Amino acid sequence: MEKKKTIVVSAVNLNVGGTLTILRDCLSYLSSLNKEGDYRIIAVVYDKDLAYYPYIEYIENKWPKKSWLNRLWYEYISLNKISKQIGPVFLWLSLHDTTPNVIAERQAVYCHNPFPFYHWKFKEILFAPKIVGFSLFSKLIYQKGIHRNLFVIVQQQWIKDAFKRMFGLAKDKIIVALPTENSDNNWSIKPSEGTVEIPSFIYAASPNSHKNFECLCEATRILAINTDSEFNVKLTIDGTENAYSKWLYKKWGSVKQIKWEGFQDRKSMFKLYNEASCLVFPSKVETWGLPITEFASFKKPMLLANLPYAKETAASTSNAAFFNSENPQELAELMLAFIEQKKGVFSTVPEKNLEEPVSKSWEQLFSILLK
Template identity: 30%
Template sequence: MNLIAPNIKNGGGLELLLYLIEYIKKMHSDMKIVVYVDHSLQMLQSSDNIQVIHMDSNLKKIKLFSKRINNALYFGNLPPLVKSKNSMVYFHNPYLLMPNSKLVRTSLKFFVKYFLQQIYIKNFISNIDIVACQNDYIKNKFVDKYSYHNVELLPFFRLCDRKLLGTSSKIYDFCYVSLAHPHKNHSRLIEACEILANESRSFTLALTIEDGHEELIEKLNDVNKKGNANIINLGKLSKDDVCKLYSQSRCLIFPSTEETFGLGLIEAVNMDLDVIASDLEYVYQAVEPSLVFDPTNSLDISLKMKEYLDGDVSKSKIKIENKIDKLINFFEKYNNV
């Protein structure tokens, strides 16, 4: 099996990539795989059944997509330039489903990048055998946008060890585990916190905003100065620290406006957190949330936060099944031919 992922560097895509490699290494030790990744991912090194190739230039990455590589999982949304046998694209980027009218409202950089990638997908998606995605909502949107119908649901995810439950006290009312991409909607969440702070409501919120977002950090610091809100930015966290954060939190708040899956929703419910989230289809595909809000309305977000703080809500439930073995079996069968 060849795992093509040179354009995966962070976020949920990296978490899935690390889990997939770890799972194959432990549970399918007789399966040999070659992994192509960006040079920044030095935490990935070759082992008994895993060969890791680090790619340090864009030219090498382009050449990789120009090669005919059979039995390949193209993990970063993009198909190869040439036809490959027994090949799959794993699709998990919401920007590649956005209409241009919405994409142009993000940023010039995002618009140019994803506009060109959408054209690329339309021209070369027929070079692979199957597209895998994580829920019916994304499947239908992909079929509509790219007129490609061989799409299968193969969600997979790594959950936290529930042994952490009970080992930590609940020090945060809310947490939001997410990098600060525009669609993650941190700005409106902080605005909602400001509304609560102005109403003299006391609460704690843990965020995981990475470096380079000084404007958001300044905004949350201004809210903290009001004296009621306690918003703590923990920065970018490792998987172990994310799990620890869940064990220390009562509720996940999830205001994202675009997701292909919503991994954090499933992780949090598995750790017995309540979930209050955007009233959008991706949420209902993954979990039954405790409360929902309009993610474009800071006031509505604040009202649902207040409702959660004021009383009991229904417990959230996971609605999706982990299909990592079915995904791996697609490539194992080819190895045995």
């Protein structure tokens, strides 16, 4: 009798946000794949209750999440011992950037940290030292062991191109795995019809310095000086979360057009999308840009950073315009053009040609990994 192939998914660092969704979607697919017990599937996770599915064995460990030193020790020392204890492993898939030092017939790593490509500013050392640290060291973390992988998985073509240059990886070793659309995205909210009395801009993002809230805040201040028209700009921060958001509020809290909405759950977020006239997304680096995808379903205009991630995320949408993410004046002019309903501001974003191998679902991805 042929022995079952063992698949291990390691993800001890994923316990919140979009990366947790990736873990859940991955294990959900593997659970359905293993209904007949054809595989032995093991998930190494922070907390199995966050992503529990049948037909999967779990190894839990919260210790690696406590510090980067713990994490690196676990990835390069502890997981090596665990891989020996598990026995012959056919595929080891790391879902969080690092390539662990394990014994497996084949390895793959899912890379969704954009910070090797982030150009930070000196002021961020003061209120976002972790972001600066990620930018400085994430390239080294990616690089260690990356050539051990049969495949490296990324979400966009521009990252694939960057990885080919940065690490000398062959194009057929990098899979562009397009994020799958969440079935709960629309929350049964129908796009609003007709015109909105007061133009409303929305920026959905966490209070991290690479999200570049300052560009939109300063553009709002400039716009308020240069128009008598009413408008508002809604931010999903409240100015109290961390040193960065406190700095933002201190500098632009007096701009009455800025509405500090704070964190939103998904249902509230889609309600804000529905009420908004236009999305603004000035983030300086992303591996995808989920709010762009979410807002695009409402068929309303979007003002986006003129960067590769935004153009790729917005590909084939018909209502987008791009601005220099370092130029609040340029953004203010586009916002004014939107308020005054000037023609020719927004246009269709061309499709992006993707280089094979490409996957559009977890089923397609694992068919490549297990082939």
